[in-house]
Amino acid sequence: MSTGFVFALAGAVLFSLGVAGVVLIGHLLRRILAFNLMGSGAFLVLVGLAQRQDVADPVPQAMVLTGIVVAVAATALALALVRKLHALTGQLGLPGDVDE
Amino acid sequence: MTLAFDLLLALSLLWTAWRTLATPRLDRALVLFIVFGLLMSLAWARLAAPDIGLAEAAIGAGLTGALLLDAYGVLRRRVRP
């Protein structure tokens, strides 16, 4: 088994864990963490699967660089919303959600 | 040998990720998340992707971690002023 494959498999698990986290966890900061895990999983699959013969491929690597920047942008916006919600309501969960 | 290292690294990634979501204390979860980012940097180095490794350490673990810790600090202070 190649390095690329090992991390592609790990990426598949991470992605599923992240999605499950976003769906199941009510606490919003924790949900942001789960979203980031999901993203990291997708990035690992993108590069790992393309490099399953263990030859570096710059194209998916550049795509992941783009993806990381998009993820941090989304995280910052999510945090701004969470902080605003907390300032307005004192809550760290969304109304009507299943709680932890 | 390298396969063993890769497997170990992949398993630690998954374990850290799981603990990040499952650990009951939020501060510990945030620290674990930053550790996760650093492990990701290592994984990128193993995947011959040093550019992503650098970016992950600086942006993924560094900036995202700082944003999260800052938010955590503010939220905790608000709860008990």
Next chain:
Amino acid sequence: MSMSEPLFDPLAWLILLPLAWATLAFVLGPGRGAWPAIAGLATQCWLALDLAQKVGAGGTAAHVVGGWGAPLGIDLAVDGLSAAMLLLTQAVALPLAIYARSYFKPGDPAGTWFWPLTGFLIAGLNALFVSADLFNLYVTLELVGLAAVGLVAAGGGAQQVAAALRYLFATLVGSGAYLLGVALIYGAYGTVSIATLLPLVTDDAPRLAWIAGGLMVAGLMLKTALFPFHFWLPPAHGGAPAPVSALLSALVVKASFYLILRLWLGPLQAVLPAFAWLMALLGAAAIFWGSWQAIRAVKLKRLIAYSTVAQLGYLFLIFPLLAAPGAIHAGVMQVFAHGLAKAGMFAAAGVLIKATGQDTVAGLAGAVERLPVTMFAFGLAGMTLMGLPPSSGFLAKWQIIEAALAQGHWIIAAVVLAGGLLAAVYVLRVLRQAFLMAPASATLAPVPRTLEWSAFALAAASVLLGLRGVELMQLPGAVT
């Protein structure tokens, strides 16, 4: 101006222009940038029309970004379907921009960054409609999604922020699933170019291609708010300021639908049709559930938002019918009909809320007498949603029924008819309330004329389009 002059390629300028005026509006500062936006959108309308005429005449348009060509570089391509979407986007955005300029008073916190965010939103939509590269499409999806969330949240109270957060997580998980699908496609085929993938993905595609297709479509369904993934839409579209609700309902949810259709007819045509009846089933469920919730809604904008859930359902009824060319025409006509009518209806609702000071159906008593233009606009838009002739909504539903009966799927025809009746119930509920006598105590705040007439223009266009629908429907005949 001709295609041989690359400097004036309308395809490139449809992306460059909104990026430029969005950035200009940001540099100009809070609340500024309305006029550059309106001027830019007017030019974009002309560019989109120009492009549609070329494509309608049987041509296609392409732009090889960087000059490399796929699969190394990124290609942009316009066929009839994308030309139609571009046309709708500019045609809806221009009147809404004129509306929004009067809607946001100076200093309104919801309008602080409206213009740059809208510019980036429009740029993202245009870029999405012309992109022929699956990863580039991911970036455009994120651009559209984050701009839309920012517009929903802007200056809002707790409910609006909560709605924006729900929307943000939905849209992020949606694009995350799409991205994993793209990763698998790249792993399986070594390219993300649509044109390059087209001959490669065949009936004996590896299992990974099926999983990729499922992931991409599931993510896009979440972004399109197809039942049962609609949970985020009513609070977001119902809670945002009226011009934002209009942009979101008319255009943003259509973008992810367009992408599903693009994948379905293009690179994943060997894989996706297995899910055709699942799509139609969910579409039918959306029609019934959305209409039922609209009938029960207390708040006016909530009612209109649930009507969007229902109207999106029709779009998914066409998937089992795609063997007949009429099905695509029906889909595009429904996208136009709902886009124009819903933009007009949300705009009219914004006027009514400003005038009555409350967002409830019950508060509308007497509106017909005091705001006849706006109520007429609401009625015209409602006509299109119900599918009454000669509106474009009628044409769209007629086409779906025709395609369904031609292939013996009478059940789809029955769903369309039932959906029209349900729409009549919730539209007439609003109109009946508006015809009631106003309580003597009620006073209406004055509302700028521009708001009333831009709402009217959109709603009237949704009806009048029915008379000129044939030309529009010839456009997507040229799907490549």
Next chain:
Amino acid sequence: MKRRVLVAFVLTLALAFVFLLAGAMLDLGPTTIDLRAPVAAHLAQSGVTHPVTAVLLNYRGYDTLLEIAVLLVALLALLAVVGDAPVPPSRAAHPVLQTLARLATPLMIVVAVYLLWAGAFRPGGAFQAGAVLAAAAVLLHLVGLQPGWSRPRLGLRIGLAAGFVLFLAVATGLLTQGSLLQYPPAAAGVLILLIESGLTVSLALILASLFLFLSREEGA
């Protein structure tokens, strides 16, 4: 009880998905297309010698252009959410920490310039350089030497947008070459360095803004 069932259901679904995906990945043969060859073949005309930078700013530079737009949108959305708020008084950290931060800042600037310059031929580039510069600003903020930002004034807005405007202008100007971002090979290296320099400054400002505009909101 209901919650337990939901958790079990979702986790089972996730696990099933992992197995399905892993199985399909293991089945995979070699790909028909391999982009490594064309990436390497055109490297000489791309203006840089590091393949990842060539993809990021030349072959797929259009992705990067839109990605900067995504960052700007996130910042705009953030500003729209948090609104105007007074800057809270910054809490000064221990003088030793402040001195350390003062010493670290020039060092980080040197690292950023090196990363930017190195990007043409080895790992590095505008994103990493911008992130390091942003980290310097965040560090200064954390020790109380850099107050949070209350509202983006004209100068800051110009700085935030400059990198994107430069990128957009180059992309548009190159339409004369035949299409968006079609660098003439002779000028590609210079143009890419120009774009990256602009991006470094703006990215640093944007990333720092994501932090500094958020952190002032604590007074709310």
